[in-house]
Amino acid sequence: MLEKLIGCDVTLIVGKNQEAIQAHSYVLSSRSAKFADILAAEKQLERKLAVIPDVKLDTFKLLLRYLYTDDIELSVDRATALIPVTSTYGPTTLKTSCFSFLLSAMNADNVCVTLEHAHTYCERSVYDRCMQFIFVNAVDVLKSPKFEELCRECVEDIVKSDDLNAKEFLIFEALTLWASRKCSQKRLQPTDVNKRKALGKLIFHIRFATMDVLEFTQKISHSEILNREEKISLFQFFHGETHTLPSQFNKRNRHEYVVNQDLITRALGKGKTKEYLPDILPQSGFPVIPYTHTENYEAYHPITRVIRFQGVEKNCQMGGPDAIGFRVSMPIILRGVQMFGPSTGQDSYHVDVVVYDCHEDVVRHEKKTIISGKSIQVYNIILSSPVQVPAGRTFTVQLTIRGKPTYRGINGLDFVVKDGVSFQFFKSDRSWNGTDTTIGQIPTILFSKMGN
Numbered sequence: 001m002l003e004k005l006i007g008c009d010v011t012l013i014v015g016k017n018q019e020a021i022q023a024h025s026y027v028l029s030s031r032s033a034k035f036a037d038i039l040a041a042e043k044q045l046e047r048k049l050a051v052i053p054d055v056k057l058d059t060f061k062l063l064l065r066y067l068y069t070d071d072i073e074l075s076v077d078r079a080t081a082l083i084p085v086t087s088t089y090g091p092t093t094l095k096t097s098c099f100s101f102l103l104s105a106m107n108a109d110n111v112c113v114t115l116e117h118a119h120t121y122c123e124r125s126v127y128d129r130c131m132q133f134i135f136v137n138a139v140d141v142l143k144s145p146k147f148e149e150l151c152r153e154c155v156e157d158i159v160k161s162d163d164l165n166a167k168e169f170l171i172f173e174a175l176t177l178w179a180s181r182k183c184s185q186k187r188l189q190p191t192d193v194n195k196r197k198a199l200g201k202l203i204f205h206i207r208f209a210t211m212d213v214l215e216f217t218q219k220i221s222h223s224e225i226l227n228r229e230e231k232i233s234l235f236q237f238f239h240g241e242t243h244t245l246p247s248q249f250n251k252r253n254r255h256e257y258v259v260n261q262d263l264i265t266r267a268l269g270k271g272k273t274k275e276y277l278p279d280i281l282p283q284s285g286f287p288v289i290p291y292t293h294t295e296n297y298e299a300y301h302p303i304t305r306v307i308r309f310q311g312v313e314k315n316c317q318m319g320g321p322d323a324i325g326f327r328v329s330m331p332i333i334l335r336g337v338q339m340f341g342p343s344t345g346q347d348s349y350h351v352d353v354v355v356y357d358c359h360e361d362v363v364r365h366e367k368k369t370i371i372s373g374k375s376i377q378v379y380n381i382i383l384s385s386p387v388q389v390p391a392g393r394t395f396t397v398q399l400t401i402r403g404k405p406t407y408r409g410i411n412g413l414d415f416v417v418k419d420g421v422s423f424q425f426f427k428s429d430r431s432w433n434g435t436d437t438t439i440g441q442i443p444t445i446l447f448s449k450m451g452n
């Protein structure tokens, strides 16, 4: 109908070049309150005219197509461009789809753009997800050119956090580049003094006091971003004169992360025993019952682990099944999960693994025996027959574990991106033993990408 231009009664004048597009007022008005308002103002006229000056023609055509067909093919660029347009012209469903798409495609290069959109259009949960991603992946995000484009408020939320997983010098460098850009926007020379002015109070979120004195001396003391008095009081602080440091300087250490390959664990804090998930399970002698696949299945389908906890603590009592729901951004092959082993001593566990699909139907039910080692905390539970999981459907893995109390994960993430696949985790009604997105068993999903 749109393409054939039958019965059009509205002319839309779109973009800087004022290109004319024909459309139907009843479609526009019924799908978008904003269009309904615009067109209501033109009620008396037989042929209505609406000027849409602030939208690029290509983006507007995508919106229009969605209004007529409910169909949209998104990319990061398209979703990014559509969010401001749908925020003005609606519909909310499209805005939600765009944000969901950006979350599913989140990486260190695009997360800042999504964060800024979430900030501008007040999408709190998207904002929090982006922040969580930024904290964990801080090293890459702070080096991304898009970091420089963030607004002051977003930058402050990032750098003030104890959870930011980066060295102070890297944060200093990122803020310096951000300040240079602010200077050039104001047509100021990017001198140290001007950069300091641009930074304002942001400078005090850099934890200079926690830096190594040598690194501070070599890398920071020569710049004029800190003034002379500030540098002197920091040097005095490093040499024991702690009371002379102005109170604006934050002396607190950020949370410590231990990064082992893709495994990020966080120290539990002072006074508690530091327990970390082990790096990776032993190569051989691993106590999982054998499983077989035809031909060279293993070679063609390497297993990837997606870990949903940032820490671990002792004592998860066995009082019923543990389950977690998850949804993926692209089809995967579910190969199994990992479970935590005994928090003291050794034990053997009888484990029922059940996988439910999005219709709550059982798609796998396998029984495993796990014999724990002395020091290993997590154990692979590999499905003898893997399960294909389509994108965007919530599947649930449930473990019923019989044996001694185990470790359990803490500081869970409800959203993790691994090898380009986003995992969103959900609390499951089938979980009766305390496992949910923040805490509990099933620390890891084991999967292969389709077509690998």
Ligand SMILES: [Zn+2]
Pocket (backbone or CB within 6 Å): 115, 116, 119, 120, 150, 151, 152, 153, 154, 155
């Ligand atoms: Zn912002």
